[in-house]
Amino acid sequence: MAKKNQKIQSVKEKSVLSDYDFLSKLIVGIGEVSKITGIPQRQLRYWQEKGLIQTADEAGSTIRRFDYLEIKKILLIKELLEEGYTLEAAAKKIEKRMESINSAFKKLKKLS
DNA sequence: ATTCTTACA
DNA sequence: TGTAAGGA
Numbered sequence: 001m002a003k004k005n006q007k008i009q010s011v012k013e014k015s016v017l018s019d020y021d022f023l024s025k026l027i028v029g030i031g032e033v034s035k036i037t038g039i040p041q042r043q044l045r046y047w048q049e050k051g052l053i054q055t056a057d058e059a060g061s062t063i064r065r066f067d068y069l070e071i072k073k074i075l076l077i078k079e080l081l082e083e084g085y086t087l088e089a090a091a092k093k094i095e096k097r098m099e100s101i102n103s104a105f106k107k108l109k110k111l112s
Numbered sequence: 113a114t115t116c117t118t119a120c121a
Numbered sequence: 122t123g124t125a126a127g128g129a
Contacts, residue, residue: 029114029115030114030115030116031113031114031115040122040123041115042122042123042124043122045116045117046122062115062116062117062129063114063115063116064115064116
Protein backbone atom coordinates (compact mmCIF):
# COMPACT_ATOMS: atom_id res chain seq x y z
CA MET A 1 0.00 0.00 0.00
CA ALA A 2 2.83 2.33 0.83
CA LYS A 3 4.40 1.50 -2.50
CA LYS A 4 1.22 2.41 -4.33
CA ASN A 5 1.05 5.81 -2.69
CA GLN A 6 4.65 6.43 -3.58
CA LYS A 7 3.90 5.76 -7.21
CA ILE A 8 0.94 8.10 -7.23
CA GLN A 9 3.03 10.81 -5.62
CA SER A 10 5.77 10.56 -8.22
CA VAL A 11 3.24 10.73 -11.02
CA LYS A 12 1.82 13.88 -9.50
CA GLU A 13 5.25 15.48 -9.34
CA LYS A 14 6.00 14.58 -12.90
CA SER A 15 2.75 16.03 -14.14
CA VAL A 16 3.49 19.31 -12.41
CA LEU A 17 6.96 19.50 -13.87
CA SER A 18 5.90 18.59 -17.40
CA ASP A 19 3.12 21.12 -17.08
CA TYR A 20 5.66 23.87 -16.56
CA ASP A 21 7.84 22.35 -19.24
CA PHE A 22 4.95 22.29 -21.64
CA LEU A 23 4.03 25.92 -21.14
CA SER A 24 7.56 27.27 -21.32
CA LYS A 25 8.33 25.41 -24.53
CA LEU A 26 4.98 25.96 -26.17
CA ILE A 27 5.39 27.86 -29.40
CA VAL A 28 2.69 27.77 -32.04
CA GLY A 29 1.95 29.16 -35.47
CA ILE A 30 -0.58 31.86 -36.21
CA GLY A 31 -3.17 29.34 -37.33
CA GLU A 32 -3.32 27.59 -33.98
CA VAL A 33 -3.28 30.87 -32.07
CA SER A 34 -6.15 32.13 -34.16
CA LYS A 35 -8.06 28.93 -33.62
CA ILE A 36 -7.72 28.90 -29.85
CA THR A 37 -8.11 32.63 -29.22
CA GLY A 38 -10.81 33.32 -31.75
CA ILE A 39 -8.86 36.26 -33.14
CA PRO A 40 -8.64 36.26 -36.93
CA GLN A 41 -5.19 35.84 -38.43
CA ARG A 42 -5.61 39.14 -40.21
CA GLN A 43 -5.91 40.90 -36.88
CA LEU A 44 -3.05 39.03 -35.21
CA ARG A 45 -0.75 40.13 -38.01
CA TYR A 46 -2.01 43.67 -37.67
CA TRP A 47 -1.39 43.75 -33.92
CA GLN A 48 2.07 42.39 -34.46
CA GLU A 49 2.88 45.03 -37.07
CA LYS A 50 1.80 47.68 -34.58
CA GLY A 51 4.12 46.14 -32.02
CA LEU A 52 1.33 45.36 -29.58
CA ILE A 53 2.34 41.72 -29.43
CA GLN A 54 5.71 40.07 -29.97
CA THR A 55 6.72 37.04 -31.99
CA ALA A 56 9.50 34.59 -31.33
CA ASP A 57 11.83 35.67 -34.09
CA GLU A 58 13.76 32.63 -35.21
CA ALA A 59 16.72 33.41 -37.42
CA GLY A 60 15.97 33.61 -41.10
CA SER A 61 12.27 33.03 -40.93
CA THR A 62 9.42 35.36 -41.78
CA ILE A 63 7.00 33.03 -40.07
CA ARG A 64 5.38 34.33 -36.90
CA ARG A 65 5.51 32.07 -33.88
CA PHE A 66 3.75 32.82 -30.62
CA ASP A 67 4.74 31.60 -27.18
CA TYR A 68 2.72 31.11 -24.00
CA LEU A 69 3.07 34.70 -22.81
CA GLU A 70 1.98 36.19 -26.12
CA ILE A 71 -1.04 33.94 -26.29
CA LYS A 72 -1.92 35.05 -22.79
CA LYS A 73 -1.51 38.67 -23.86
CA ILE A 74 -3.74 38.13 -26.86
CA LEU A 75 -6.45 36.63 -24.68
CA LEU A 76 -6.20 39.56 -22.28
CA ILE A 77 -6.40 42.11 -25.07
CA LYS A 78 -9.38 40.29 -26.51
CA GLU A 79 -11.22 40.54 -23.21
CA LEU A 80 -10.56 44.24 -22.87
CA LEU A 81 -11.73 44.86 -26.42
CA GLU A 82 -14.97 43.09 -25.60
CA GLU A 83 -15.35 45.43 -22.65
CA GLY A 84 -15.18 48.38 -24.99
CA TYR A 85 -11.52 49.32 -24.77
CA THR A 86 -9.65 50.81 -27.68
CA LEU A 87 -6.94 48.59 -29.14
CA GLU A 88 -4.33 51.06 -27.92
CA ALA A 89 -5.86 51.43 -24.48
CA ALA A 90 -6.06 47.68 -24.10
CA ALA A 91 -2.46 47.24 -25.18
CA LYS A 92 -1.22 49.81 -22.66
CA LYS A 93 -3.14 48.23 -19.85
CA ILE A 94 -1.82 44.80 -20.72
CA GLU A 95 1.71 46.08 -20.98
CA LYS A 96 1.61 47.37 -17.42
CA ARG A 97 0.01 44.19 -16.15
CA MET A 98 2.67 42.03 -17.78
CA GLU A 99 5.42 44.24 -16.39
CA SER A 100 4.30 43.85 -12.82
CA ILE A 101 3.69 40.15 -13.22
CA ASN A 102 7.10 39.59 -14.75
CA SER A 103 8.95 41.60 -12.13
CA ALA A 104 7.16 39.70 -9.40
CA PHE A 105 8.22 36.37 -10.87
CA LYS A 106 11.78 37.49 -11.40
CA LYS A 107 12.01 37.91 -7.65
CA LEU A 108 10.71 34.39 -7.11
CA LYS A 109 13.06 32.96 -9.70
CA LYS A 110 16.09 34.29 -7.83
CA LEU A 111 15.05 32.27 -4.79
CA SER A 112 15.22 28.98 -6.65
C1' DA B 113 -0.51 21.78 -45.28
C1' DT B 114 0.64 26.48 -43.57
C1' DT B 115 1.97 31.00 -43.60
C1' DC B 116 3.28 35.37 -46.00
C1' DT B 117 2.40 39.79 -48.54
C1' DT B 118 -0.30 42.73 -51.29
C1' DA B 119 -4.40 44.68 -52.65
C1' DC B 120 -9.21 45.55 -53.35
C1' DA B 121 -14.10 45.42 -51.89
C1' DT C 122 -11.60 43.81 -41.63
C1' DG C 123 -12.51 39.82 -44.76
C1' DT C 124 -10.94 37.58 -48.55
C1' DA C 125 -8.63 36.26 -52.76
C1' DA C 126 -4.33 35.80 -55.47
C1' DG C 127 0.29 34.09 -55.97
C1' DG C 128 4.59 32.77 -54.18
C1' DA C 129 7.71 30.22 -50.47
